[in-house]
Amino acid sequence: MISLTINRAAMRAAMPARQQLAASQAVRYASTKSLKDAVAEVVPQKQEQLKKFRSEHGDKSLGDIKVENLIGGMRGLKVMLWEGSVLDANTGITFHGKSIPDCEKVLPGAGDLGLQGKEMLPESMLWLLLTGNVPSKEEVKGLSEELAAKGKLPSYVEKIIDSFPKTLHPMTQFAGAVGALNHDSKFAQGYKDGIKKTEYWKPTLDDSIDLIAKLPAIAARIYYNVFGRGDGVQKIDPKKDLIGNYSEMIGYGDNEGMTDYLRLYIAIHGDHEGGNVSAHTAHLVGSALSDPYLSYSAALLGLAGPLHGLANQEVLGWALGMQEKVGKNASEEDIKEFLWSTLKSGRVVPGYGHAVLRMPDPRFSALSRFCDTRPELKNSSIVQLVQKTSKVAPEVLKEHGKTKNPYPNVDAASGCVLYEYGLKEWSYYTVIFGISRAIGALPQLVMDRALGLPIERPKSMSLDALEAFVKK
Numbered sequence: 001m002i003s004l005t006i007n008r009a010a011m012r013a014a015m016p017a018r019q020q021l022a023a024s025q026a027v028r029y030a031s032t033k034s035l036k037d038a039v040a041e042v043v044p045q046k047q048e049q050l051k052k053f054r055s056e057h058g059d060k061s062l063g064d065i066k067v068e069n070l071i072g073g074m075r076g077l078k079v080m081l082w083e084g085s086v087l088d089a090n091t092g093i094t095f096h097g098k099s100i101p102d103c104e105k106v107l108p109g110a111g112d113l114g115l116q117g118k119e120m121l122p123e124s125m126l127w128l129l130l131t132g133n134v135p136s137k138e139e140v141k142g143l144s145e146e147l148a149a150k151g152k153l154p155s156y157v158e159k160i161i162d163s164f165p166k167t168l169h170p171m172t173q174f175a176g177a178v179g180a181l182n183h184d185s186k187f188a189q190g191y192k193d194g195i196k197k198t199e200y201w202k203p204t205l206d207d208s209i210d211l212i213a214k215l216p217a218i219a220a221r222i223y224y225n226v227f228g229r230g231d232g233v234q235k236i237d238p239k240k241d242l243i244g245n246y247s248e249m250i251g252y253g254d255n256e257g258m259t260d261y262l263r264l265y266i267a268i269h270g271d272h273e274g275g276n277v278s279a280h281t282a283h284l285v286g287s288a289l290s291d292p293y294l295s296y297s298a299a300l301l302g303l304a305g306p307l308h309g310l311a312n313q314e315v316l317g318w319a320l321g322m323q324e325k326v327g328k329n330a331s332e333e334d335i336k337e338f339l340w341s342t343l344k345s346g347r348v349v350p351g352y353g354h355a356v357l358r359m360p361d362p363r364f365s366a367l368s369r370f371c372d373t374r375p376e377l378k379n380s381s382i383v384q385l386v387q388k389t390s391k392v393a394p395e396v397l398k399e400h401g402k403t404k405n406p407y408p409n410v411d412a413a414s415g416c417v418l419y420e421y422g423l424k425e426w427s428y429y430t431v432i433f434g435i436s437r438a439i440g441a442l443p444q445l446v447m448d449r450a451l452g453l454p455i456e457r458p459k460s461m462s463l464d465a466l467e468a469f470v471k472k
């Protein structure tokens with residue numbers, strides 16, 4: 001009997017050399033896709049899923065809208081499609097179904113790419129958010145290389161940043177520089193050239209990758225101009241990951257702990273479902289077909305608000321104020337007293353409470369866990385004070401009785417670690433958050449275009465119209 005199993009080596013030997021090379025490349029590319037190829041595979045599946053779901057369930061109700069919702073900041077209303085992550089009040093954030101501890105286990109980290117450090121890479125998180133799949137090490141390496149190749153700023157953006165007064169808040173500078181990059185937007189150009197609606201997602205993805213690649217250089221240039229730290233030179237090493245290069249540009253390249261902390265910080269701040277101010281802003285502005293640079297510039301301005309991203313700057317100022325008052329080895333009683341003095345003065349306790357969560361923020365827990373693994377942080381008096389406060393504050397806030405969630409959110413911990421590593425310029429902290437939020441908000445913009453979502457246009461009502469409506 002003749003066997004039909006043909007030996008691969010024998011097949012190769014029978015092939016001409018050029019054909020052999022093409023076959024070996026085909027095998028390599030099949031196992032290490034580019035991010036664009038991976039998204040191209042997902043888009044038709046998502047389009048089909050939406051089409052089917054809409055036709056079968058388009059008329060199902062997701063709940064009533066109460067007057068209270070309209071007046072109360074639309075809390076809890078299910079009114080947006082958001083693919084990357086879901087925030088559950090009692091279990092916290094999941095990214096395509098994966099919790100932060102799950103992500104820490106499965107997403108390729110610095111060590112997997114032969115870099116110093118252990119934490120998951122924001123590139124891995126970006127891949128997961130865009131495709132719903134865990135990338136291989138090789139895929140993440142390819143993405144890191146792509147980002148490094150696209151990381152340098154055009155000179156006009158450098159000049160714009162250099163011309164800002166040092167006294168202009170770093171977040172305003174960040175939004176200005178990001179908005180200016182729309183000068184080179186492939187989406188804006190494609191739209192002008194009349195590309196088909198079904199193709200919109202492609203230049204949106206190109207712009208998004210380009211922007212994510214350039215955010216570290218923008219942020220580093222702002223740091224240099226405002227605070228004179230780092231050297232302001234765009235040193236982008238193609239062998240380093242996105243955050244390895246960022247850390248180098250802001251002067252922490254040889255600080256392994258800080259570089260790894262920045263990776264973790266930026267990976268876990270990326271996405272927090274769609275309704276938060278920065279994510280929602282990117283989606284809303286993008287729904288007018290503004291390109292990714294314009295949409296994300298607007299998102300950054302929302303992130304700059306003290307009830308949202310700016311809270312991480314506020315927490316540090318507040319915690320240092322507490323340290324000055326209560327000393328380095330404060331007792332629980334001292335901390336309680338300080339918390340009450342904040343509340344009695346009519347201020348909120350920064351870093352506590354959340355519009356959705358009703359539990360300690362898992363991002364806070366991840367950062368705390370990082371602190372516990374690093375001796376230089378474990379013994380830091382400000383880190384210890386923040387951790388001690390997180391044990392005492394819930395009790396005080398419960399007794400105070402106003403906030404629906406008395407537990408720490410991510411901002412309670414994020415700034416004190418940066419401070420301990422020597423990055424003491426608090427007004428810069430939200431810029432680091434701004435590098436991160438792009439890896440969640442921009443993938444959704446790509447999905448918005450892939451799914452052909454329309455311009456957002458909810459209905460508003462005046463108080464008089466509301467009164468007339470309820471009397472009917």
Ligand SMILES: CC(C)(COP(=O)(O)OP(=O)(O)OC[C@H]1O[C@@H](n2cnc3c(N)ncnc32)[C@H](O)[C@@H]1OP(=O)(O)O)[C@@H](O)C(=O)NCCC(=O)NCCS
Nearest residue numbers: 307308311348349350351352353354355402403404405409
């Ligand atoms: C995050 C935040 C804006 C959510 O707001 P929210 O959804 O309106 O929160 P709640 O529904 O629990 O607010 C109910 C009341 O509790 C108060 N409250 C909420 N968090 C509080 C806090 N940390 N300290 C004191 N009071 C607080 C609110 O100001 C509100 O008071 P009001 O009725 O007098 O206006 C709010 O908790 C806050 O201001 N926290 C401090 C800032 C912060 O850490 N922001 C970062 C969030 S990731």
